[in-house]
Amino acid sequence: MAQEDIFKKLVAHCKEYGYVFQSSEIYDGLGAVYDYGQNGVELKNNIKKYWWDSMVLLHENVVGIDSAIFMHPTIWKASGHVDAFNDPLIDNKDSKKRYRADVLIEEQLAKYEEKMDKEVAKAQKRFGDAFDEKQFRETNPRVLANQEKWNALHARFSDALNASDLAELKQIIEDEGIVCPISGSRNWTDVRQFNLMFSTDMGSTADGALKIYLRPETAQGIFVNYLNVQKTGRMKLPFGIAQIGKAFRNEIVARQFIFRMREFEQMEMQFFVKPGTELDWFDKWKETRINWHRALGFGDENYRFHVHEKLAHYANAAVDVEYKFPFGFKEVEGIHSRTDFDLSQHQKYSGKKIQYFDPELGESYVPYVVETSIGVDRMFLQVVAASYCEEEVESNGKKDTRVVMKLPPVLAPVKLAVMPLVKKDGLPEKAREIIDDLKFDFNCQYDEKDSIGKRYRRQDAIGTPFCVTVDHQTLEDQTVTIRFRDTMEQERVAIAELKNMIADQVSFKKLFAKLK
Numbered sequence: 001m002a003q004e005d006i007f008k009k010l011v012a013h014c015k016e017y018g019y020v021f022q023s024s025e026i027y028d029g030l031g032a033v034y035d036y037g038q039n040g041v042e043l044k045n046n047i048k049k050y051w052w053d054s055m056v057l058l059h060e061n062v063v064g065i066d067s068a069i070f071m072h073p074t075i076w077k078a079s080g081h082v083d084a085f086n087d088p089l090i091d092n093k094d095s096k097k098r099y100r101a102d103v104l105i106e107e108q109l110a111k112y113e114e115k116m117d118k119e120v121a122k123a124q125k126r127f128g129d130a131f132d133e134k135q136f137r138e139t140n141p142r143v144l145a146n147q148e149k150w151n152a153l154h155a156r157f158s159d160a161l162n163a164s165d166l167a168e169l170k171q172i173i174e175d176e177g178i179v180c181p182i183s184g185s186r187n188w189t190d191v192r193q194f195n196l197m198f199s200t201d202m203g204s205t206a207d208g209a210l211k212i213y214l215r216p217e218t219a220q221g222i223f224v225n226y227l228n229v230q231k232t233g234r235m236k237l238p239f240g241i242a243q244i245g246k247a248f249r250n251e252i253v254a255r256q257f258i259f260r261m262r263e264f265e266q267m268e269m270q271f272f273v274k275p276g277t278e279l280d281w282f283d284k285w286k287e288t289r290i291n292w293h294r295a296l297g298f299g300d301e302n303y304r305f306h307v308h309e310k311l312a313h314y315a316n317a318a319v320d321v322e323y324k325f326p327f328g329f330k331e332v333e334g335i336h337s338r339t340d341f342d343l344s345q346h347q348k349y350s351g352k353k354i355q356y357f358d359p360e361l362g363e364s365y366v367p368y369v370v371e372t373s374i375g376v377d378r379m380f381l382q383v384v385a386a387s388y389c390e391e392e393v394e395s396n397g398k399k400d401t402r403v404v405m406k407l408p409p410v411l412a413p414v415k416l417a418v419m420p421l422v423k424k425d426g427l428p429e430k431a432r433e434i435i436d437d438l439k440f441d442f443n444c445q446y447d448e449k450d451s452i453g454k455r456y457r458r459q460d461a462i463g464t465p466f467c468v469t470v471d472h473q474t475l476e477d478q479t480v481t482i483r484f485r486d487t488m489e490q491e492r493v494a495i496a497e498l499k500n501m502i503a504d505q506v507s508f509k510k511l512f513a514k515l516k
Ligand code: GAP
Pocket: 216, 217, 218, 219, 249, 251, 258, 259, 260, 261, 262, 264, 265, 266, 268, 331, 332, 333, 334, 371, 373, 374, 375, 376, 377, 378, 379
């Protein structure tokens, strides 16, 4: 099945099983804004716990805060967001659709990559084990021609971005013959800059109202609290401040479900270091963060680093952690060495000294910062995309397809479903008794409707790792059947063993042990 079709199915599945709903759906929805349903919120909370604990519990020198969304408007002037938080936009005059000029060009680059990959795949099929991919890529004329086009476009694109040359971006789109996917035409407007911040008024009278912004990143709430935390926590450099919270961006192109939203949540950590040591810390955090992703077991080959072509105005190094989504490798997390830009700017604009007194050097300086920044929603999409499976199975001697979310058990919204085989003979009461015993440890679900087979499928679709069936034998010997989601195998176990068995599989501690 084409990756695009799988993605469509995933989106439908998220709605059908209470993971993600379109915001304001009964009013026909609101663009790029989503709500999380009863299962979605549990998965989201588990992702947040994995991140928060891995930062704040596992690092003695990282503490958390929760700053307000509304902040003094000068903060956004100081941070550069008022003047420079822009995306280059272009409109197609025929379809009246708006695009990001840089994204159109990136998609064109991806097309050249796809063409090369197709040639490689074809040759691989033809030559089998004897195939030497490196040699093929270096000698095949069609691959070389596409590589040359890719190199030329890439160089031109980087130069245009670095020079913020909007006319050149338009020229590239024209020279590459890029068409609007809706109208199919090349009838483009000029490229313009578009500021992504939402604003609103604070205060009751029109005259006295203050124009404030909905924060486009949580990081600034950390920077402006640097002194508060450092002093009250008696923190010594190097140390970090972590925060999880909402951020808002008026995205021009909001596509691909919850990948790019207008209201989303970020998990950010700013690590304050001595100037000159920031690039070592940058490397350390790169490693720490890629290990965090890999520990979930979705396959190391599905992650890669992407080094930024154009550095943001505040950075001296930056990489993205990318995951192979059904629509290609895309950014999940950014790791940035932000220098002393933000603290220095806040020092300048607020007139307050924002420095660290280094007892070893006997002098004060503005610390440098390494930031790790990941979107909760994007991580959520990564987890569900990696977990969604359609499998051929045998059911009552017939071939059938089951849809199963192979979520890491530690992140699964519901850990176990308890099911009485029939709705009589004291089996429902026994099932409730088991839930009453386990519900303080795990999120449990009671399910008595339909056949056991249908109930298993329903739980597979949610991603519940364990199903426990209570039958007549249970009443006699206090044993139940436990069925494992991924293997579909079943085992007879004592009720008394359930807690330890499940706890071992859904333990955060076990996951954290992999991060060492
Ligand atoms: N403080 C740095 C910062 O905000 P960013 O690369 O713009 O950097 C960091 O954003 C992360 O936030 C991204 O890697 C992505 O996971 C998430 N993110 C950014 N914009 C988003 C959007 N419109 N919708 C969902 N997630 C987004």
